Structures are given as C-alpha cells and as structure tokens.
Amino acid sequence: HRHLLGIEPLRPEEITTILDLAEKYVDLNRQPVKRSKVLKGLTQINMFFEASTRTQASFEIAGKRLGADVMNMAMQASSIKKGETLIDTALTLNAMHPDLIVMRHPNSGAVNLLAEKVNAAVLNAGDGKHEHPTQALLDALTIRRKKGRLHRLTIAICGDIAHSRVARSNLILLGKMENRVRLIGPPTLMPAKIEEFGVEVYDDMRAGLEGADVVMMLRLQKERMDGGFIPSEREYYHRFGLDAEKLSYAKDDAIVMHPGPMNRGVEIDGVIADDINRSVIQEQVEMGVAVRMAAMDLLARNLRELAGPKEVMV
Numbered sequence: 001h002r003h004l005l006g007i008e009p010l011r012p013e014e015i016t017t018i019l020d021l022a023e024k025y026v027d028l029n030r031q032p033v034k035r036s037k038v039l040k041g042l043t044q045i046n047m048f049f050e051a052s053t054r055t056q057a058s059f060e061i062a063g064k065r066l067g068a069d070v071m072n073m074a075m076q077a078s079s080i081k082k083g084e085t086l087i088d089t090a091l092t093l094n095a096m097h098p099d100l101i102v103m104r105h106p107n108s109g110a111v112n113l114l115a116e117k118v119n120a121a122v123l124n125a126g127d128g129k130h131e132h133p134t135q136a137l138l139d140a141l142t143i144r145r146k147k148g149r150l151h152r153l154t155i156a157i158c159g160d161i162a163h164s165r166v167a168r169s170n171l172i173l174l175g176k177m178e179n180r181v182r183l184i185g186p187p188t189l190m191p192a193k194i195e196e197f198g199v200e201v202y203d204d205m206r207a208g209l210e211g212a213d214v215v216m217m218l219r220l221q222k223e224r225m226d227g228g229f230i231p232s233e234r235e236y237y238h239r240f241g242l243d244a245e246k247l248s249y250a251k252d253d254a255i256v257m258h259p260g261p262m263n264r265g266v267e268i269d270g271v272i273a274d275d276i277n278r279s280v281i282q283e284q285v286e287m288g289v290a291v292r293m294a295a296m297d298l299l300a301r302n303l304r305e306l307a308g309p310k311e312v313m314v
C-alpha cells in the first residue's frame with residue numbers, strides 16, 4: 001500500500017505485520033534513548049483540521065523518534081483561513097516534496113482526496129465519521145498484549161456508534177480478525193444497516209456486556225450531531241454510562257478501553273477509568289506511538305522501493 005487511508009483495504013496478515021513491527025517500537029520507546037534512523041532525511045507534515053491531543057502528539061513524537069524532519073502545520077493560521085481550498089493547499093505542500101503527510105479532517109473522504117493529489121504517502125488521522133485506522137491498530141495491539149490473542153474474543157463497543165470513526169475502523173478490524181463484535185447504544189446513535197458488518201446490536205448495556213472480554217467506551221460526538229437529537233447527559237449516563245454495576249456483567253478479567261478524549265460521568269464513571277486493574281486507557285496511548293512508528297516505517301519502505309536504489313547527493 002502507498003497510503004494508510006483506512007482499515008478496509010488491509011488484509012488480516014497485513015494487520016499482523018503492522019502490529020508485530022509495533023511491538024519492536026514498544027521496546028524502543030521504553031529505552032532511555034529512543035532513537036532510530038528509519039525516517040532520516042524524510043519530511044513529515046502533520047495537517048490537523050480538527051482538534052487532537054493524542055493523535056497529533058503521537059504522530060509528531062513517532063516521526064521524531066524515527067529521525068524524520070517533522071512539521072506541524074498550524075491550520076488555524078494557514079491560508080485555508082483566506083479561502084484556499086484543501087486541494088490547492090495540498091498541491092502547494094506537494095511542491096515542497098514532503099514524504100509523509102498525516103491529515104485529520106472533519107469531512108469523510110477528505111484524506112482519500114488528498115492522497116490522489118500528492119506524491120507523499122498519506123496517513124489518515126481521522127476523517128469525519130469514516131475511518132481512524134491508527135486508532136483501531138493501537139486498540140488491536142493493546143487487546144493482543146492484554147488478552148494474548150486477537151481472535152475469538154467478545155468485544156463490546158458502547159455508545160455513540162453512529163458518529164464514530166473509531167467504532168467503524170475497530171469493527172472492521174476486529175471482524176477481519178474473527179472476533180465477535182457487539183455494538184451497544186441507543187437506537188438513535190446506531191447507524192442504519194450496521195448488522196451488514198456481521199455485528200450484534202444491543203440497546204441494553206447489561207445484555208450486551210454479558211460475558212464480554214473487552215469493553216470499549218465511546219464519547220458522545222456532539223460536534224457531529226449537527227442539529228440532530230442530542231441525549232441529556234444525565235439520562236445517558238444512567239442508561240449507557242459504564243459503572244461498576246454494569247461492568248459486573250462482563251467477564252471478571254474484562255479490560256476497559258476508551259480512545260479518549262473521555263467525558264467522565266457521561267459515558268464512563270471516573271472510578272472505572274482510573275482502575276488500573278481494569279482500565280487500559282494509558283496503555284492505549286502508549287501503543288499509539290508504537291503503532292504510528294510502525295505504520296510510517298512500513299510506508300517509508302514502500303517509498304524507497306518506488307524511488308529505486310539511488311540516493312541523490314547534493
């Protein structure tokens with residue numbers, strides 16, 4: 001693959017290859033000196049058109065640890081503000097010969113459009129309600145390390161499924177790896193025809209969590225509810241917020257995940273989020289850096305193959 005635009009085009013063995021390489025970067029990241037040269041001489045541009053803490057910071061750290069020259073575009077201060085289109089922005093940056101472009105954008109499909117216009121390898125850092133592939137990969141790595149496998153697990157994804165690119169990328173990945181995926185949430189926040197993805201749908205937390213190995217909580221994505229029904233937080237927490245009582249329906253050794261940012265007291269009780277025996281939220285963040293290093297390393301190998309063996313001496 002030239003780009004990482006989504007989980008959809010990846011084969012199960014390609015997912016395993018990325019996770020296996022990410023394991024090596026987990027080890028590197030735990031060393032006192034965290035340095036590799038696999039992206040030395042390459043230029044990485046990060047373009048975030050939506051707010052981000054984890055994804056932006058980890059892509060920047062990942063690129064720097066691999067030796068790339070990393071530039072974070074301040075999109076609020078860019079000429080997009082003066083009416084320049086995404087395509088013209090992409091063509092402008094393309095003329096500066098970047099090798100890797102990481103983009104987050106509020107519109108589904110915007111990252112695919114960018115990939116058609118530039119020579120760089122493009123990595124999707126989240127596009128609208130479509131995909132967030134590196135999130136699904138870091139979640140998969142976390143699950144594989146905690147559960148010892150990434151197949152034949154029962155995984156409950158809970159909350160606002162309809163507006164969640166994290167849920168979409170995860171259910172595609174977990175389905176490809178032959179897990180049983182359950183989606184739990186109010187019918188108003190469930191996408192139409194989602195059963196076609198081979199998932200089970202529940203509107204009751206206790207029934208959906210029964211016997212689950214993994215419980216993945218999602219935030220209410222109010223920024224994508226554009227005028228539609230927004231549930232009251234109090235009512236939502238009562239019915240769908242993860243607390244100790246609802247979690248007791250899952251397996252005794254079930255892990256609790258959240259991609260962040262989380263809203264304590266809305267989709268999850270803060271006590272559960274902080275319970276180091278159940279919550280793996282901080283491990284997810286750690287795996288995020290390693291998975292992004294692995295993804296950029298693999299794409300850079302492809303770039304080198306496309307460019308041929310010659311290095312240009314200046």
Ligand code: CP
Binds near residue numbers: 259260
């Ligand atoms: N999980 C995630 O994408 O978090 P950020 O929005 O902070 O990057």
